[in-house]
Amino acid sequence: MRTIRVVQYGLGPIGLGVARILLDRPAFQLVGAVDVAPEKQGRDLGELLDTHPLGVLVTPDPQVAREADVVVHATQSRLAQVEPQLLELVACGADVVSTCEELSYPWFHHARSARRIHEVAQEAGVTVTGLGINPGFAMDLLPLLLTAPCRHLRRLVVERRVDVRTRRPPLQQKVGVGLTEEEFHAGVAAGLVGHVGLPESVAMIAAALGWTLDAITDEVRPVLRGGRVEGLRQEARGVVEGEERIRLDLTMAVDLEDPVDRVRVEGDPSFVAEIPGGLHGDVATCAIVANALPLVREAPPGLRTVLDLPPLRYSG
Numbered sequence: 001m002r003t004i005r006v007v008q009y010g011l012g013p014i015g016l017g018v019a020r021i022l023l024d025r026p027a028f029q030l031v032g033a034v035d036v037a038p039e040k041q042g043r044d045l046g047e048l049l050d051t052h053p054l055g056v057l058v059t060p061d062p063q064v065a066r067e068a069d070v071v072v073h074a075t076q077s078r079l080a081q082v083e084p085q086l087l088e089l090v091a092c093g094a095d096v097v098s099t100c101e102e103l104s105y106p107w108f109h110h111a112r113s114a115r116r117i118h119e120v121a122q123e124a125g126v127t128v129t130g131l132g133i134n135p136g137f138a139m140d141l142l143p144l145l146l147t148a149p150c151r152h153l154r155r156l157v158v159e160r161r162v163d164v165r166t167r168r169p170p171l172q173q174k175v176g177v178g179l180t181e182e183e184f185h186a187g188v189a190a191g192l193v194g195h196v197g198l199p200e201s202v203a204m205i206a207a208a209l210g211w212t213l214d215a216i217t218d219e220v221r222p223v224l225r226g227g228r229v230e231g232l233r234q235e236a237r238g239v240v241e242g243e244e245r246i247r248l249d250l251t252m253a254v255d256l257e258d259p260v261d262r263v264r265v266e267g268d269p270s271f272v273a274e275i276p277g278g279l280h281g282d283v284a285t286c287a288i289v290a291n292a293l294p295l296v297r298e299a300p301p302g303l304r305t306v307l308d309l310p311p312l313r314y315s316g
């Protein structure tokens with residue numbers, strides 16, 4: 001089998017985490033590294049990965065994607081920010097797997113942008129997919145798989161509790177750690193604080209179940225200790241014919257007790273499935289992206305979601 005040539009676009013903790021996994025897998029060859037951060041320019045990717053020189057120098061120019069079969073893209077969370085980046089990569093003729101949260105299921109809130117990317121990707125004969133732990137697995141795909149044994153399904157309730165002390169600094173900033181309550185609310189209003197992707201998970205679940213949503217709500221409030229923000233609790237609900245059928249309850253805070261991923265399936269049968277301790281989001285996101293690359297390579301051209309891929313699995 002020919003090796004899959006990969007360009008890593010975005011060299012923060014997530015991009016480097018994916019590259020580190022791929023480096024250990026003979027099926028992949030890292031052929032390019034893109035980032036805009038001035039301090040990374042011209043450096044060997046191996047140096048950023050704390051390993052031997054790879055002969056791959058960091059550049060701000062996305063055109064290196066012309067050398068790639070697939071680009072792993074890990075820069076920003078909002079589709080409006082990344083759409084121009086994705087379109088340029090598509091024009092380079094490479095498949096794209098991105099950790100952009102809003103790309104995980106953009107067909108509800110960003111339908112026009114999704115259609116544009118889909119059409120351009122189809123024309124270019126490449127696949128664009130948004131993947132990750134959340135959105136993309138813990139609060140949407142995994143709960144969906146758990147509905148397979150149900151004869152009837154009334155409601156899905158998903159709870160994820162994350163201790164961000166063990167997570168990367170950009171995530172701690174996104175959940176508002178260290179802010180005052182006023183700064184937290186101002187950050188939420190400006191779109192700088194808060195988890196991006198919970199409404200996308202609700203939309204993905206509803207689409208997969210064939211439920212037509214009246215509305216998706218998304219509420220965020222601070223977790224406070226001693227007057228300081230230690231994190232957030234965010235709840236998104238999917239309402240179908242006036243009834244709450246989907247509830248996603250996400251708490252991410254420093255030193256949170258009882259971290260867990262818990263899915264309550266209400267139907268016939270009703271049951272609770274739990275991952276004690278919860279999945280480590282950074283580790284899982286990098287692994288999911290690396291494991292899914294062979295599946296994305298085989299997927300039909302266009303904008304695809306995790307729902308369009310065969311079941312994700314370890315592929316090392």
Ligand SMILES: NC(=O)c1ccc[n+]([C@@H]2O[C@H](COP(=O)([O-])OP(=O)(O)OC[C@H]3O[C@@H](n4cnc5c(N)ncnc54)[C@H](OP(=O)(O)O)[C@@H]3O)[C@@H](O)[C@H]2O)c1
Nearest residue numbers: 010012013014035036037074075076077099132133134285
């Ligand atoms: N779906 C999921 O489950 C999931 C899970 C984890 C992370 N994510 C998302 O994945 C993304 C990456 O995470 P991270 O923690 O590694 O983020 P990060 O620390 O912000 O790193 C992103 C890197 O990309 C660079 N960058 C930003 N805009 C760029 C552009 N237009 N072109 C080239 N490089 C650019 C940044 O440079 P500067 O620092 O100079 O801006 C930085 O080096 C984030 O959006 C994060 O929210 C999603």
